[in-house]
Amino acid sequence: MIFSKENKKAKELDKLIEKKQLKNSKEFAGLSNTLDILQFLKEQTPEIELKPIYFAEKQSKKLNLVPKLAFSMAVVLIVFGILSFLPVKEKKLSGLNQKAIAKELEIINQNSPIKNLEINQKVKRAISPSKNLEGLQIDAIQKESNSLKLDLQKKQEINDLLNNL
Amino acid sequence: MKDEKEIIKQAKQGNAQAFSLIYQEYGKQIFRFIYWRTSDKHLSEDILQEVFLKAWDNIKNYKDRSFSIRAWLYRIARNTIIDYYRVKKPTVSLEEISFDLASSHLEAPEATNIKIEFEKAKKAIESLPEIQKEVIVLKFIEELSNKEIAKIIQKSEGAVRIIQFRALKKIKEIFKK
Numbered sequence: 458m459i460f461s462k463e464n465k466k467a468k469e470l471d472k473l474i475e476k477k478q479l480k481n482s483k484e485f486a487g488l489s490n491t492l493d494i495l496q497f498l499k500e501q502t503p504e505i506e507l508k509p510i511y512f513a514e515k516q517s518k519k520l521n522l523v524p525k526l527a528f529s530m531a532v533v534l535i536v537f538g539i540l541s542f543l544p545v546k547e548k549k550l551s552g553l554n555q556k557a558i559a560k561e562l563e564i565i566n567q568n569s570p571i572k573n574l575e576i577n578q579k580v581k582r583a584i585s586p587s588k589n590l591e592g593l594q595i596d597a598i599q600k601e602s603n604s605l606k607l608d609l610q611k612k613q614e615i616n617d618l619l620n621n622l
Numbered sequence: 623m624k625d626e627k628e629i630i631k632q633a634k635q636g637n638a639q640a641f642s643l644i645y646q647e648y649g650k651q652i653f654r655f656i657y658w659r660t661s662d663k664h665l666s667e668d669i670l671q672e673v674f675l676k677a678w679d680n681i682k683n684y685k686d687r688s689f690s691i692r693a694w695l696y697r698i699a700r701n702t703i704i705d706y707y708r709v710k711k712p713t714v715s716l717e718e719i720s721f722d723l724a725s726s727h728l729e730a731p732e733a734t735n736i737k738i739e740f741e742k743a744k745k746a747i748e749s750l751p752e753i754q755k756e757v758i759v760l761k762f763i764e765e766l767s768n769k770e771i772a773k774i775i776q777k778s779e780g781a782v783r784i785i786q787f788r789a790l791k792k793i794k795e796i797f798k799k
Contacts, residue, residue: 491743498743505663
């Protein structure tokens with residue numbers, strides 16, 4: 458409230474100053490002479506001769522543009538050069554990405570010829586028993602028959618001996 | 623100054639001669655403003671040089687759309703004075719500004735009355751707070767508009783009007799005493 462009153466008064470005073478009608482103001486009529494004196498003070502400020510200042514000539518922007526561009530291009534090339542020599546670190550994938558990639562790989566593997574080959578080999582193995590196992594079984598049978606043959610021979614030899622008696 | 627816009631444009635492109643014209647045009651005004659803050663002629667001359675060298679370094683950043691070159695220079699001067707007094711406390715005295723009776727070409731009684739008023743005005747300005755003093759000097763001695771003053775002291779035009787009102791009220795009280 459107080460501030461708005463002051464603001465209003467300040468506006469009114471400013472208008473009177475602009476129109477050079479301060480004498481019409483009830484509150485500030487007395488200041489009219491003072492403001493004239495302020496004008497007078499201006500004239501009393503010591504006069505100076507401006508000392509020459511050397512303002513160094515600057516190159517225009519257009520001239521500066523070419524070396525600036527060349528410099529920035531050189532910097533970019535150097536940075537790329539350095540980066541190409543640096544080993545590239547593998548980025549850690551976020552959990553979601555890892556899962557997505559794992560699923561993707563699963564689908565690829567299921568349809569891949571390599572996977573099919575593996576399946577084929579497994580099926581073949583399942584259908585035909587291993588040769589080694591077969592060999593072992595044959596050996597065992599042969600040994601058995603051999604021992605049986607030996608037994609028969611021994612029986613016959615015993616029979617022959619008994620007949621000769 | 624002939625075709626100020628063109629001169630500013632050339633100065634912005636780095637033309638030192640164009641900037642010298644700006645210095646010639648506004649140098650004395652800026653000196654007066656500095657002098658009213660420092661009341662030391664030699665110091666004011668040094669600060670003036672600093673102000674214009676700063677302006678020359680930063681002229682490319684000046685945008686004429688926002689405010690006049692004059693107000694821009696006043697703002698640089700104001701900031702330079704603030705920087706100067708940040709280290710050294712101000713001891714402002716307007717003793718050097720004196721009323722010269724002989725050169726006034728006035729009749730003796732009238733001249734005496736003016737001298738008394740003159741001394742009172744000087745004291746009144748000296749006693750004002752820095753911001754009020756600044757506004758009074760810019761408005762009534764430098765004759766700048768409220769808009770320009772607002773740009774220089776970085777406040778709104780409304781704030782400038784209130785500062786001016788308070789300052790004049792204070793001056794009035796001093797005159798009553």
